[in-house]
Amino acid sequence: MSTPTDRVTDIPAEVGxxxxxxxxxxxxxxxxxxxxxxxxxxxxxxxxxxxxxxQLRFEQKQMxxxxxxxxxxxxxxxxxxxxxxxxxxxxxxxxxxxTNDGYNGQINLWIGVDTKNNIIGVRVIDHKETPGxxxxxxxxxxxxxxxxxxxxxxxxxxxxxxxxxxxxxxxQFSGATITPRAVVIAVKAGLERSEREQETWLNRSQQENQRxxxxxxxxxxx
Amino acid sequence: MSGQYLTxxxxxxxxKNPALVQMLGLCPLLAxxxxxxxxxxxxxxxxxxxxxxxxxxxxxxGSLDDRIRLPLQIMVIATFVTCAxxxxxxxxxxxxxxxxxxxxxxVTNCTVLARAESFASRNPxxxxxxxxxxMGAGFLLVIMLLSGIREILGQGTLFQGARSLFTQxxxxxxxxxxxxxxxxxxxxxxxxxxxxxLTFGCxxxxxxxxxxxEQR
Numbered sequence: 001m002s003t004p005t006d007r008v009t010d011i012p013a014e015v016g017x018x019x020x021x022x023x024x025x026x027x028x029x030x031x032x033x034x035x036x037x038x039x040x041x042x043x044x045x046x047x048x049x050x051x052x053x054x055q056l057r058f059e060q061k062q063m064x065x066x067x068x069x070x071x072x073x074x075x076x077x078x079x080x081x082x083x084x085x086x087x088x089x090x091x092x093x094x095x096x097x098x099t100n101d102g103y104n105g106q107i108n109l110w111i112g113v114d115t116k117n118n119i120i121g122v123r124v125i126d127h128k129e130t131p132g133x134x135x136x137x138x139x140x141x142x143x144x145x146x147x148x149x150x151x152x153x154x155x156x157x158x159x160x161x162x163x164x165x166x167x168x169x170x171x172q173f174s175g176a177t178i179t180p181r182a183v184v185i186a187v188k189a190g191l192e193r194s195e196r197e198q199e200t201w202l203n204r205s206q207q208e209n210q211r212x213x214x215x216x217x218x219x220x221x222x
Numbered sequence: 223m224s225g226q227y228l229t230x231x232x233x234x235x236x237x238k239n240p241a242l243v244q245m246l247g248l249c250p251l252l253a254x255x256x257x258x259x260x261x262x263x264x265x266x267x268x269x270x271x272x273x274x275x276x277x278x279x280x281x282x283x284g285s286l287d288d289r290i291r292l293p294l295q296i297m298v299i300a301t302f303v304t305c306a307x308x309x310x311x312x313x314x315x316x317x318x319x320x321x322x323x324x325x326x327x328x329v330t331n332c333t334v335l336a337r338a339e340s341f342a343s344r345n346p347x348x349x350x351x352x353x354x355x356x357m358g359a360g361f362l363l364v365i366m367l368l369s370g371i372r373e374i375l376g377q378g379t380l381f382q383g384a385r386s387l388f389t390q391x392x393x394x395x396x397x398x399x400x401x402x403x404x405x406x407x408x409x410x411x412x413x414x415x416x417x418x419x420l421t422f423g424c425x426x427x428x429x430x431x432x433x434x435x436e437q438r
Contacts, residue, residue, distance in 0.1 A: 025287035032282065032294060036301040043305045047312040054315035104323075131260045131320050133413065140316070141383050174410045 059110075059125055063094055065139060066112035066121035077205045084112070084120075087205055092120055093194060099186035103178045104128035107137070111190040117198065118152040121145075122187055127179075134179035144171065144180065153191050161188040227352050234356025240333040241364040242429050247333040251365055252418035254324045256376070259383045261369025262362070263317050264324055267310065269358030271302045272334050276354030278302075279342040286343050295338045296329070303328045317387065333361055364425070372421055376412035378404045 063074070063082070072084045072091055085091030092114035099107050107127040112120035122145055124137050136142040147170060153161075162168030163181045170184045240246045250268070255261045278298050279286075286294065307325045310318045318325070328334065337357050342350040374380055384400035411417045 024285070025290045028282075028285040028287065029290045029294060033297060036297055039301055040304050043308045047308045051308070051311045051315070054311065058315060058319070126319060128323055131254065131256055131324075133256065135320060138320075174408075175414055 062110055062123040062125055062139075063112075066094060066110055066123055068121070075205070077201055081201055083201065083205050090115060090202060090205065093198065093201055094120075095190065095194065096125070097186050097190035097193070099182050099189075101178070101182035101185065102127060102129055103134050103176070103182075104130065107179075107182055107186065109183065109186055109190070111187060111194070113152075113191065113194050115198070116152070117191060117195055118150060118155075119148045119187070119191070122148045122183075124183075129179045130176070133173065133176040136173050136176070137179055137183050144173070145183075147171070148187055153188070153195065161185070226349065230349065230352045231356045234353065234358075234360040235363065236360070238357075239360040239364065239429075240336075240357050241361055242426060244333070244336065246336055247331040247361060248422070250324055250327055250331055251361070251368065252415065252422060254321060255365055255369035255372055255418060255421075256413055257373045257382045258366065258370045258380055259317075259387065260321050261365045263314070264321055264328075265358075265362035265365040267306050267325055268328055268331060268334070268365075269355065269362050271299065271306050271328055272337060272358040272361075273351060273354040274302045275299045275334055275338055276342040276350040277347065279338045280345060280347045280350035283343045283345075291343065292339070295335060295343070299334050299338065300329050314387070320383065333357060368418075368421060368425060371425075372412050372417065374404065375421075376408045376410070376417060378406035378408040380404075 067074070067084065073086055074082050074084055074094070075087070077083050078095075080096035082094045083090055083092075084094060092112060094110055094112040097109045097111050099109070101107075105128050107129070108125040110121075110123045110125055112122070114120055123139055124145065127135070127137065129135050129137065136144050139145050156169055159167060160169045162184055163170050163172040163177060165172050165177055166181065168184065170180060172180050234240070238244060241248070241251055247268070250264060254264045275295075275298050279295060282294075303326065306328070307318075307322070310322070310325060337354055341353050345353070370380065373382060380402040381400045409417075412421060
């Protein structure tokens, strides 16, 4: 066994265009590209179901966190709206809210409200904010997201629904204002949406009582 | 025999440390070292990719032609990074949610290509394996140290986000919160990109000082 060397590559000598010279590396390259392609598609094949299951479970877990201790029944009444409580006695709604104003693109939220449109809880489903700065919107990183709990459009004046830097009531993070601002404004938009649509949601949940009363989400609901 | 591996270990961890001496892979090192948990996970994934790519490159080193060597190495590295990315999504989904952005960028970590090019493509399999592992370990140690220092000084916490490492797959949150809070708000500068350079500079100075101190 030769001793390992750790030297800088020599500059390759010019190689002639001879046939035998070209064919062998071409073959090696094609063969290895096929192997790499197979390896990647095999790992994708093995993991794709688990990953989408993880995604679904993560979303459900975030939703469960909003519900907290009371194990209420949750049923789906629209592609991105879930009703808390039974059909006859709705206790509130959880819906998805998307914002494009994040520092690195989309932030996807669950917003849970009761029937009087007070916030039960907010959770981030996914985001691409900078780790260590913007990711404090995650419940697992800091407690910031809990500041929404109990608030409503009536509890704060309209102008207060932003970060403190803009004259609002919500803390920004040191070094990151864009992310919390985007989340606060998205939550406000969500509340406005829920105010507009709660009537519709209630009606729909009565109508679709028969068809969609499964307490859990199914795969195609994503 | 064992002396050779000892040299490789000492090179990877100290004498030729990829970050502190070769100054390679600084992009992920400086970008992800904001919290200890993120940094450590990225370091571990880098270590795995580096070891695997060194192993494969060394195995096929006989058919590495000068004209195809570089694209081939990048292809092998990209393959392993993609697999690692998928594995992370499979087993550590919540961590991937947080650092996934940077995992794909391991392809551009020059340490990986540098070891494939300057070591694995011209050395036997077992030595390449040890070299990849030790260089990866050297990178891991530096990113752990840097992210630990930056998290403590910059945010006044340590092990922030460690909880999601252990709650993977369980529905409820665990009672135990791993985060240590120091009674200290943190210096914002240390968390921001310039702070990464400053902290890294201090680490470099410390390493060089230790080396000189040893010589005297």
